Amino acid sequence: MAESPAEGVRGAAPSSRAIAALALPALGVLAAEPLYLLFDLAVVGRLGAISLAGLAVGGLILGLVASQVTFLSYGTTARAARHYGAGDRRAAVAEGVQASWLALGLGVAVIAVVQLIARPVVSAIADGGPVADAGLSWLRIAILGAPAILLSLAGNGWMRGLQDTRRPLRFVVVGFAVSALLCPTLVYGWFGAPELGLPGSAVANVVGQWLAATLFCRALIVEKAPLTPHPTVLRAQLVMGRDLLVRSLAFQACFISAATVAARFGAAALAAHQVVLQLWSFLALVLDSLAIAAQALVGAALGAGQADHAKLVARRVTLFSTVAALVLAGLFAAGSTIVPRLFTDDPAVLHAIVVPWWFLVAQLPIAGAVFALDGVLLGAGDAAFMRNATLASALIGFLPLIWASLAFGWGLAGIWTGLSTFLVLRLVFVGARTLSGRWATTGAAS
Template identity: 60%
Template sequence: MNEGRTDEVGADAGRPGERVPARRVLGLAVPALGVLAAEPLYLLVDTAVVGHLGAVPLAALAIGGIVLAQVSTQLTFLSYGTTARAARLHGAGRRADAVEEGVQATWLAVVVGLVLVLAGQLLASPIAHALAGPGAVADAAVGWLRIALLGAPLVLITMAGNGWMRGVQDTARPLRYVLAGNGFSAVLCPVLVYGIGPFEGWGLAGSAVANVAAQAISAALFLRALAVERVPLRPVPHLMRAQLGLGRDLILRSLAFQACFVSAAAVAARTSAEAAAAHQVVLQLWTFLSLVLDSLAIAAQSLVGAALGSSDARRAKGLSRQITFYGLWFGVLLGVLFAALSTVLPPVFTPDAVVLAQIPHAWWFFVALQPIAGVVFALDGVLLGAGDAAYLRTATLVSAALGFLPLVWLSLALEWGLAGVWTALSCFMLIRLVAVLLRARTGAWAVIGATRP
């Protein structure tokens, strides 16, 4: 780790009354962007590789991918919750305690991951058929899922590692670790799917094997990083219970997200295989850009947590305004870029003319939502860095219940297709926007101290 850089950023976050220079924010955000973008970028490669097998394998990947995403999105407390707790301790000058949060998060990752492996083997078939209905799409998704879910403990270990390293403002090593795994698997994926020489390839199953290979490499590197730190590696039950307390709110928040995105995948799959495939393409781009925007949120988490840990509420509030402004303009730039790519990018993912004809029904919603997403994700990072998970939980549940779920299932009943699915997503984001802006304005989230009461 670059200790000089880490200390400089941490000290800067603790000086009262100063605006944090943009280069400080970027010093955390750019490596975090690489980490956040690596997984969806790999999934985009995976989507492009599988897309050339046909509409059914691509639709199966969409169903399998949305289920596998539950592993990371439903357990975000292992990364975001760990960052919030570690950042406060780091800001208070307690680095060893901050790293110990990572040790306990890793123990939780191993235990929960092994439970998910067992549950995944038992439930892959009923879940896939519940989402896609009977037929070839669900059958193909089952095989992919049973292989891919073997990597669940590895995914969670990587999340825990990212969490504590972000908390101590070390975003460079996680980037190297994640790129090592995903870079290897991006090369491996087309070989395993299509074959090479006498090896005929495994088709869709090959992409799942490549996925697990990426996760194994990254997880091993994060475990090694913990092993060289001078902190105890034994499990500490009271620290794990404290993490689970914060995790409860983040899990409920994630449940709301997943109710929305699983419903969207199910509605698209019930519309047609081509609609499901088109949704998969646009959804992967949405996920990719969401995490690109979230790089600013990672910087906000680390800097806001450190400021509050050093009892500097004024600095934390200033960071909130500053990073929200950055998020807005970043979102505008992404919206303009992907509007310009509307006819160029979709054919990269599939040559199927019917699938390509479906994509514009979702594409322009995706483009228009980027500035809104920039603000929402930036303020999510601020509130998560402050440990204000209870408010975010409630805001997300209300947004899902009022803005997304009624509209998405109504769109199925009224046959609105992908336009209906993405109209529901737009309402969900707009309600979240109002909620986080109101919370940021009150300043009630800026509770100081090495740990949040």
């Protein structure tokens, strides 16, 4: 018998407490990996520059692979939330089963492909030599965790669809905690363990990733859902995944182009660009936690046939995200002479940071609204529109201005004008789509 959806699906717009109950644990999940990566860098950094550079190269490739399959999380959330809102928890969990099969299959394929091309790719990035050798040794081990990474993404997806963001936080924290204990133990040979050096970092990563994946799989088994693959659902998930993958590739093309052009303006410009861009990425994670709440709540409301309630959720979460972004903008404006010095004391870099810093401050309120509306439309399963809007914004706004900056010598001001234009265009597209109401189609996922 179908279960009733959560009480928050119907009635008035969700309270601040209800949104926070979803957003704060989601933020913990989003922040866990960057924090662990910083710890991993600190451990490996004591082995010397070659090991640290090797970790950077191997981690870049692994991170690129993981970033392209986030549809296993976002797409599964949208579909599972629809079923959950319709009162069919069993079907919502079944989306997680199918996403997990997809994750396992794609993960095995990723291992095979990366093992095949690892040497030429690492050598091309590191320009050969000992750094390439170090990066290759790390990557060949670390990529064995690819299926586990994908299983965790799928697990996050279906649990968020059930408006459960607390268990995923526990699972992810347990996995990274074990990795954090194993990393220095295996790298340095503590407590009688073998001293593996840089490969020890990769082993620690793989163990922690598989532990988290096992916890997610156990949660599926406890639900007692049928575990057999369902081709129709797998096909539907792949279609949504295709649209979200194209969207992700558009982001990658933009940010890689921006870094490439920034490098042409000198080391100080590139360093300043990267510092501000990393802060931008961190703040995006903070705001994305509210977008995840929007996904779960909107999907459930539409699954329950409550289009008006979904629109109330959209307005409430967008307001919260914009206010949060305004607060962050105020903090970073106030810290404009202090925060950059936490990252560098180089006078040339500090001078160059001034330009992108104020672009960042100005962009944050726009980003707050855009990310919230992204979550609304993703929760509605409007992946094709999201793909088209992102591609159009990149091709019309970001990429032309980036390359024009190189041609006309506009420097970081030109690059960050491109990023600002990209955000404004996305706000226009997703804002118009949200106001049109065409996204608010009700019913369970097909």
